[in-house]
Amino acid sequence: MKTNPTRTGQPKAGPVKAKSDTYVLRLYVAGQTPKSITAFANLKKICEENLAGRYNIQVIDLLENPKLARGDQILAIPTLVRKLPVPIRKIIGDLSNTERVLIGLDLRPGA
Amino acid sequence: MAKPRTQIPAIKKQLPKSPTGIQGLDEITGGGLPKGRPTLICGGAGCGKTLLAMEFLVNGARLFNESGVFMAFEETAKELIKNVASLGFDMRDLTARKKIVLDFVYLEPIEIEESGEYNLEGLFIRLGQAIDSIGAKRVVLDTIESLFSGLPNPHILRAELRRLFRWLKEKGVTAIITGERGEATLTRRGLEEYVSDCVIVLDHRVADQISSRRLRVVKYRGSTHGTNEYPFLIDEDGISVLPVTSLGLQQIASTARIPTGIPRLDAMLGGAGYYKGSNVLVSGTAGTGKTSVAVLFAVSACSRGERALYFSFEESPSQIIRNMRSIGIDLEPWVQKGLLQFQANRPTFAGLEMHLMTISKAVNAFKPQVVIFDPLTSFIIGDNENEVKMMVMRLMDLMKINKCTTLFTSLILGGSSSEQSQLHIASLIDTWLLLDDIEIGGERNRGIYILKSRGMAHTNQIREFLLTDHGVELRDVYVGPSGVLTGSARLVQEAQEKAVQTLREQEVESRQLELERKRTVLDAQIAALRAEFAVQEIASIKIIGQEQAQEAQLVKERADMGRSRKADKALTKQKEPRNENKPNQNRAA
Numbered sequence: 130m131k132t133n134p135t136r137t138g139q140p141k142a143g144p145v146k147a148k149s150d151t152y153v154l155r156l157y158v159a160g161q162t163p164k165s166i167t168a169f170a171n172l173k174k175i176c177e178e179n180l181a182g183r184y185n186i187q188v189i190d191l192l193e194n195p196k197l198a199r200g201d202q203i204l205a206i207p208t209l210v211r212k213l214p215v216p217i218r219k220i221i222g223d224l225s226n227t228e229r230v231l232i233g234l235d236l237r238p239g240a
Numbered sequence: 241m242a243k244p245r246t247q248i249p250a251i252k253k254q255l256p257k258s259p260t261g262i263q264g265l266d267e268i269t270g271g272g273l274p275k276g277r278p279t280l281i282c283g284g285a286g287c288g289k290t291l292l293a294m295e296f297l298v299n300g301a302r303l304f305n306e307s308g309v310f311m312a313f314e315e316t317a318k319e320l321i322k323n324v325a326s327l328g329f330d331m332r333d334l335t336a337r338k339k340i341v342l343d344f345v346y347l348e349p350i351e352i353e354e355s356g357e358y359n360l361e362g363l364f365i366r367l368g369q370a371i372d373s374i375g376a377k378r379v380v381l382d383t384i385e386s387l388f389s390g391l392p393n394p395h396i397l398r399a400e401l402r403r404l405f406r407w408l409k410e411k412g413v414t415a416i417i418t419g420e421r422g423e424a425t426l427t428r429r430g431l432e433e434y435v436s437d438c439v440i441v442l443d444h445r446v447a448d449q450i451s452s453r454r455l456r457v458v459k460y461r462g463s464t465h466g467t468n469e470y471p472f473l474i475d476e477d478g479i480s481v482l483p484v485t486s487l488g489l490q491q492i493a494s495t496a497r498i499p500t501g502i503p504r505l506d507a508m509l510g511g512a513g514y515y516k517g518s519n520v521l522v523s524g525t526a527g528t529g530k531t532s533v534a535v536l537f538a539v540s541a542c543s544r545g546e547r548a549l550y551f552s553f554e555e556s557p558s559q560i561i562r563n564m565r566s567i568g569i570d571l572e573p574w575v576q577k578g579l580l581q582f583q584a585n586r587p588t589f590a591g592l593e594m595h596l597m598t599i600s601k602a603v604n605a606f607k608p609q610v611v612i613f614d615p616l617t618s619f620i621i622g623d624n625e626n627e628v629k630m631m632v633m634r635l636m637d638l639m640k641i642n643k644c645t646t647l648f649t650s651l652i653l654g655g656s657s658s659e660q661s662q663l664h665i666a667s668l669i670d671t672w673l674l675l676d677d678i679e680i681g682g683e684r685n686r687g688i689y690i691l692k693s694r695g696m697a698h699t700n701q702i703r704e705f706l707l708t709d710h711g712v713e714l715r716d717v718y719v720g721p722s723g724v725l726t727g728s729a730r731l732v733q734e735a736q737e738k739a740v741q742t743l744r745e746q747e748v749e750s751r752q753l754e755l756e757r758k759r760t761v762l763d764a765q766i767a768a769l770r771a772e773f774a775v776q777e778i779a780s781i782k783i784i785g786q787e788q789a790q791e792a793q794l795v796k797e798r799a800d801m802g803r804s805r806k807a808d809k810a811l812t813k814q815k816e817p818r819n820e821n822k823p824n825q826n827r828a829a
Contacts, residue, residue, distance in 0.1 A: 159361040168356075191362060195369035198362050202346045205391060206361035221391070222356035233353030 152176075152184040152234070153213035159206045160192045164223045168207040171224035179236050210232075255462045258378070258414040261299025262707075264481030268457060270667070273438055277576045278405050280435040282427045285444030288453060288474050289418040290315070291327070292442070293380040296416055298329045299731050300378045301339035308378035309341045309370045313386040316344040320324040327478050341370045345642065345666065347390025354392040354494035356425055360400040364407060371413060379415040385429050394429075402434050426458070437461045443469070446659045447624070452591040455481055471593035480597055482634060485584060498610075498645050501540030502533070503712035505673075505688070510696040513760070514671055517643045518694070519636050521665070524675030528686050529707055530649040531555075533673065534612045535571065536565050536712055537647050541610040542574040549608035549644075550582045551599060553618045557582035568710040581606050587619045593632045593816070595619070599635065615649040632665050675705060678717075678726045685726035688714065733737040 158165030176184045191198050202208050205221040211234055222231035266272050269313045273279045281289050297308035323330040325354035334340040337438050386644030388675035417435050426432045432439055439459040455472045472481040497512035502796045506513045514520055522530045561571045574580035583602050619628045638721045639646040672691040686705040690698045703714040718725035718733045725733050
């Protein structure tokens with residue numbers, strides 16, 4: 130991982146475990162818009178339900194750190210990036226469609 | 241770079257513009273792209289969109305002190321740097337000096353899953369950050385349409401792009417958005433709906449296996465612009481656009497004259513040669529000496545210390561030099577002195593535009609006073625006469641701008657009327673010389689006419705055109721009952737005339753001799769008479785003298801006698817007048 134994830138502003142949670150099966154998730158937002166708040170809430174809920182104890186969420190506010198948009202090739206907001214396990218996956222949108230989020234995170238085999 | 245905008249005098253009232261620094265494009269658009277607004281550049285693959293956009297940024301940084309952001313959606317920064325390095329753009333240096341920011345936006349559709357609504361705030365932030373980091377005034381988005389293949393939900397994308405272009409306007413940056421040509425629309429995703437201030441279409445066409453690029457300003461809100469399709473070129477110096485009618489026939493005509501290199505031809509053209517800065521067409525069938533006329537003109541310029549540029553489309557320079565030696569012209573010294581430069585290219589080597597550009601560049605670099613094109617007709621391949629005519633027109637404009645006296649040669653194919661110029665450019669030509677074959681008595685000879693020569697008194701007569709080992713000679717031709725006589729027929733006629741003249745001369749001489757003889761005879765007679773008279777005169781004078789002596793003696797004797805007889809004085813006095821009168825009477829007799 131090149132970029133040093135910066136934790137900012139938002140409430141973040143999740144026990145940090147350096148296990149191989151730990152999901153490292155990064156949520157890119159731009160300010161506290163309703164969409165980003167929804168996205169975070171949705172993500173938190175999905176993680177708790179499916180990855181309890183095996184996840185780590187970092188929230189990056191691009192308004193505060195605009196340079197970080199380059200590293201993960203972020204265009205859409207909000208974007209969730211699954212850094213670990215590899216391969217990298219991206220899910221854009223407010224994560225309101227739980228099914229698609231689970232597919233995106235490879236938590237569900239096939240669609 | 242940016243040409244004077246004489247044709248658009250009301251420039252101040254127009255939109256503020258952002259010069260591209262691309263040769264020709266600023267002329268067409270009347271000063272550049274709309275400042276602070278987005279411009280759409282669209283066209284098919286490989287038509288030069290990215291390059292045009294890149295040149296806009298590089299020129300901005302180099303020439304106009306405006307830094308820029310290049311956001312690439314298709315090529316990585318490394319690839320871009322490499323690609324444009326071949327055109328002489330040192331992107332590494334420009335990025336290091338914070339003049340240009342290259343940002344590669346990469347989207348891998350496989351990686352991306354959509355869940356719910358999103359916006360492109362990330363792109364905005366990223367672009368905004370790049371713009372603010374160097375205070376950019378120019379932005380390029382190349383090719384933003386690839387977002388459509390990378391991101392789901394085109395409805396959101398469309399709305400977001402519209403927002404993006406508005407946002408760019410608010411930021412006050414001059415932006416170029418490139419787009420791939422669509423089936424029936426200018427761009428595949430109909431970007432022209434959102435970017436409506438200025439739309440430029442690039443095209444790349446192949447005709448007769450020769451490709452040519454074209455550029456057209458489809459739309460330019462709030463500004464006049466050239467509406468034609470303009471050919472453009474991409475070469476080692478980047479893009480150059482050639483406005484067809486860039487100059488509105490405003491050149492100032494020179495009244496200065498320039499010798500043709502053939503003294504007799506000067507005489508035919510009112511005694512002084514061509515007008516400086518005019519264009520001359522020398523047309524003729526094969527082997528009539530067109531190249532010789534052209535070379536002599538170039539040589540005469542060189543001998544005055546002027547520069548001559550010779551574009552040869554059929555012969556190599558060494559071939560021309562060798563061939564000209566046969567008529568006693570050595571070009572080598574002028575080439576070595578740097579006054580004569582050859583540019584030899586096959587017409588098929590490139591498209592017409594490319595030729596025009598290379599010609600333009602060579603002229604700008606060499607700054608010649610005299611330019612030769614030999615022959616123009618070799619550009620005609622297939623049925624591209626119209627295009628060639630357009631090119632020649634632009635060529636002439638180019639030469640007039642550069643104040644070059646230009647000589648074109650043009651081959652007339654056997655069989656076609658010699659006065660019909662193949663290119664139908666006759667009306668554009670100032671001075672038109674026609675070299676013609678005259679066939680009499682089983683031989684071909686060359687003749688030269690002046691078909692037209694604008695603005696000067698010129699002879700309407702044909703002259704015989706001789707290629708000798710000491711250059712070109714023009715001779716009067718004989719016009720007899722059987723028509724114009726040239727070559728041997730002329731020589732025969734010359735001999736006959738000479739014989740007649742000799743005869744006449746002899747006659748005159750003999751008459752003069754006769755006259756002389758008569759004069760001598762007369763003189764002799766006069767002398768004889770005079771001699772005879774002289775003899776008689778002497779005799780007469782002698783007799784007179786004797787008679788006077790006798791008279792005197794008589795008087796004396798009478799006086800003596802009187803003295804002895806003692807006569808009175810009165811008597812002697814009376815006799816004296818009578819004595820004096822006597823000699824007078826004698827002389828009169």
